[in-house]
Amino acid sequence: xxxxxxxxxxxLLVPFLLSLNTLACAVPVxxxxxxxxxxxxxxxxxxxxxxxxxxxxxxxxxxxxAGEQAASGEHEEKAGDVIMHHVKDSNVLxxxxxxxxxxxxxxxxxxxxxxxxHVVMIWIASVVLLLVGAAAGASIKKLSAKQAPSGLGNVIExxxxxxxxDVAKSNIGHGYEKHLPYLITVFFFILTCNLLGLIPYGxxxxxxxxxxxxxxxxxxxxxxxxxxxxxGVGGYVKHLTAGTxxxxxIIMIPIEIIGQFTKPFALTIRLFANMTxxxxxxxxxxxxxxxxxxxxxxxxxxxxxxxxxxxxELFVAFxxxxxxxxxxxxxxxxxTAHDDHDGHELEASGHH
Amino acid sequence: MLTSGIIxxxxxxxDPNPGLIFWTAVTFLIVLVILKKIAWGPIVSMLExxxxxxxxxxxxxxxAKEEAESxxxxxxxxLARADAEAEKVIREGREYADKVRAELSEKAQIESQKMxxxxxxxxxxxxxxxxxxxxxxxxxxxxxxxxxIIRATLDAEKQKVVVNEMIREMAxxxx
Numbered sequence: 001x002x003x004x005x006x007x008x009x010x011x012l013l014v015p016f017l018l019s020l021n022t023l024a025c026a027v028p029v030x031x032x033x034x035x036x037x038x039x040x041x042x043x044x045x046x047x048x049x050x051x052x053x054x055x056x057x058x059x060x061x062x063x064x065x066a067g068e069q070a071a072s073g074e075h076e077e078k079a080g081d082v083i084m085h086h087v088k089d090s091n092v093l094x095x096x097x098x099x100x101x102x103x104x105x106x107x108x109x110x111x112x113x114x115x116x117x118h119v120v121m122i123w124i125a126s127v128v129l130l131l132v133g134a135a136a137g138a139s140i141k142k143l144s145a146k147q148a149p150s151g152l153g154n155v156i157e158x159x160x161x162x163x164x165x166d167v168a169k170s171n172i173g174h175g176y177e178k179h180l181p182y183l184i185t186v187f188f189f190i191l192t193c194n195l196l197g198l199i200p201y202g203x204x205x206x207x208x209x210x211x212x213x214x215x216x217x218x219x220x221x222x223x224x225x226x227x228x229x230x231x232g233v234g235g236y237v238k239h240l241t242a243g244t245x246x247x248x249x250i251i252m253i254p255i256e257i258i259g260q261f262t263k264p265f266a267l268t269i270r271l272f273a274n275m276t277x278x279x280x281x282x283x284x285x286x287x288x289x290x291x292x293x294x295x296x297x298x299x300x301x302x303x304x305x306x307x308x309x310x311x312x313e314l315f316v317a318f319x320x321x322x323x324x325x326x327x328x329x330x331x332x333x334x335x336t337a338h339d340d341h342d343g344h345e346l347e348a349s350g351h352h
Numbered sequence: 353m354l355t356s357g358i359i360x361x362x363x364x365x366x367d368p369n370p371g372l373i374f375w376t377a378v379t380f381l382i383v384l385v386i387l388k389k390i391a392w393g394p395i396v397s398m399l400e401x402x403x404x405x406x407x408x409x410x411x412x413x414x415x416a417k418e419e420a421e422s423x424x425x426x427x428x429x430x431l432a433r434a435d436a437e438a439e440k441v442i443r444e445g446r447e448y449a450d451k452v453r454a455e456l457s458e459k460a461q462i463e464s465q466k467m468x469x470x471x472x473x474x475x476x477x478x479x480x481x482x483x484x485x486x487x488x489x490x491x492x493x494x495x496x497x498x499x500x501i502i503r504a505t506l507d508a509e510k511q512k513v514v515v516n517e518m519i520r521e522m523a524x525x526x527x
Contacts, residue, residue, distance in 0.1 A: 118372055
């Protein structure tokens with residue numbers, strides 16, 4: 001299963017590249033066309049959009065791409081565009097050799113709430129998660145006290161127990177039970193989205209900054225609500241001073257307020273960047289062989305490295321889900337800490 | 353290869369999409385609520401229950417162990433006490449037996465001595481009686497001898513014979 005994504009791309013693109021190869025390598029065509037095509041591109045920058053400037057400043061890539069364009073005629077995609085198309089959100093579900101599904105456009109007041117590829121992936125992840133959760137919950141409920149758990153229920157239970165003991169209890173401490181459902185859900189939600197991005201035709205919803213921003217915002221809201229509930233308004237304001245001398249408050253309070261927002265911001269960027277980066281690396285490795293037009297490169301570099309990165313991605317999928325959950329718990333724990341600020345900060349950094 | 357560098361710079365990866373945010377929020381909240389009810393609730397409560405169960409089992413095991421240990425200790429004590437008791441009984445028995453034996457042998461000795469003494473006395477008495485009888489007899493004889501002497505008198509020869517005869521008689525009698 002883990003190598004499916006790469007052969008998929010290879011299988012789809014190799015025949016097309018093969019036909020390109022034979023045409024593009026015909027010397028007169030390749031010599032003639034780039035000169036013909038590149039000329040307008042070099043002239044254009046003055047007049048056209050900044051995107052064209054990029055193309056013009058990368059002559060090597062431009063020429064090969066231009067060569068491909070000229071040779072195939074109808075395929076105007078560059079490697080970068082293909083990768084971007086794969087990583088970015090869109091309004092179609094593409095099942096490449098078989099066709100596409102156009103997704104509906106919806107409007108809620110002035111808000112455009114069209115169903116996009118990533119919305120569909122989130123829904124699929126939710127359905128998977130609900131089914132797994134329901135099965136695990138049912139198998140746990142069936143269990144009598146004297147039976148050992150087994151199967152799916154056992155797997156989910158082990159993860160839940162891990163989050164409960166090692167993430168929630170050790171980072172939040174007193175009163176962690178309230179936040180447990182959120183932390184467990186966020187872990188499994190992110191994990192499922194991450195893993196769905198690794199199967200063929202899947203897309204990584206967590207590689208979209210809007211999704212990670214939303215999840216980080218939930219963590220932010222939970223953290224702030226927990227802090228207000230635990231400390232009260234006075235305690236919350238006192239927390240902002242970080243227990244320093246009053247003369248430092250003019251510096252400390254803005255820093256602490258900014259700190260409240262940098263935490264979810266870091267969560268957003270971390271998850272988004274990690275999930276996007278892996279996919280871009282895999283696709284880039286695959287495209288090396290297309291750009292260099294060599295089967296040797298494909299067999300010796302692209303596929304082995306892509307498989308390696310793919311396995312790494314599998315690990316990262318779990319790791320990032322864990323890190324997001326861990327940091328959410330840590331932020332909640334930091335915000336609700338009663339003790340003096342420094343002591344807890346030290347203790348928290350000791351966890352890493 | 354360089355084209356892939358453009359990807360990151362293009363900036364369109366960071367495109368904000370309110371629709372996606374809306375759907376993510378809605379979906380996540382629904383999933384959260386449903387899963388909390390159907391999955392996390394039962395699983396977490398089961399985990400807590402199991403934790404408690406294991407803790408109570410450990411407690412019970414500890415208690416049972418302590419109890420067993422105390423029982424063992426008590427048993428050992430009882431055994432030791434029983435041993436001591438038995439030893440005491442044996443010792444006492446032996447002592448008693450020794451005493452009884454000593455007493456008995458002493459008594460027997462006394463008895464035997466008494467018997468010996470009695471026998472001796474009897475012998476003495478018999479002897480005395482015999483001597484008495486002898487003395488009487490001797491006296492009688494002496495008297496008879498004297499009588500005979502006196503009857504036969506006069507004759508020294510005869511006297512001598514009589515006396516010798518008497519002495520012989522006495523000797524034979526004595527024997």
